[in-house]
Amino acid sequence: MSVESDLREIRSIPVHGISDWICRRFPDGSFPQWWLAIFESLETSLSSLLDVVSSRRGHDFEVSVEVVSLAVAIGDIRPPMGAYWMLRLAAIALRYDPPVADLPEVVTPGGAAEWALNRMPVSREQEIADSKIRKAEHLAAREGYYAPVGRVLPASGEVDVRFSALQDVELILSALPWISSAVTNGKVSRDVAAWLEIRDQL
Template identity: 50%
Template sequence: MEVSATPFREMAPNRRAEDLSLAAEAILLAVRLGGVRAAVGAYWMLRIAALALRFDPPVSHLPQILTPDGSIEWALRQIPLTRERAIAESEIRRGEYLSANEGFYAPVGGEVTLTGEVAFSALQDVELVLSALPWVCSHVKDKEIESEIRSWLEIKGDL
């Protein structure tokens, strides 16, 4: 998906907008159908929005969700925890790591067998979305969104 929309590929400007819009639609559909976790969709939406910012001249007629404000606003809605709950979950995880014995960790040099489905915690999803916010946050115009970004990024180091 990202390769066909790369700014270094020669294509007509209207085709760029179409490809980027298609990428956004695919992400929205995958999240809506449950094919990917919402946080993964948010990560990729921010990645595509950041890619759109790299074009010179700028891509016109992009959907709102691919603008810096639109992509971040949508991504923030995909965060599964409040800031307070994310900090609390992080403290629980830190305590589990500090009190873990050898059975907690995978054996070094040995085989690892995963039983059942691998689950991702809500905290991991928060961290995934926060890792992508800096790609577009400097381009945000809405002061409320900017304030919300700042609030999340301020706790990122505590997670």
């Protein structure tokens, strides 16, 4: 089955049945590439330039929220990547005038921002500290620190957790500005501003 046919099936069933459909379709789990292809197709279908009835818009947002949430809950997509896509959905919703009726709370500006901030892998203080270490290691690196050009190296399977977390935070921070000015919840707005303030230090 293609991504297009999978998406048609997903959109044809009740939102509460998507989880069961995913489990039947991929009993051993799916690949992140499949999920990302589904996310991208859903994003395209939500374009405000398409002539679609308003009830269909609301349903498409519900489906998109369910799919992103499931991908994270199942563990096929890292939480920060899910947060990035939830912010993208919220940014799309902001473009509608009039607004989409019955929009899921998690893709309102405040809902998406809070959902994303709750999936930050480290604190702001830790992010700044790890960023300084990364910069220092890069500045002190000698030739052997980098992979040689033109030669394939065997995969070690080792992941630098600190720097992976840095990249995850940077991914979320790249999307937060899309909705930050529309966040009306005072506490969430302050938290967003505090995170965005450290971007230049990373």
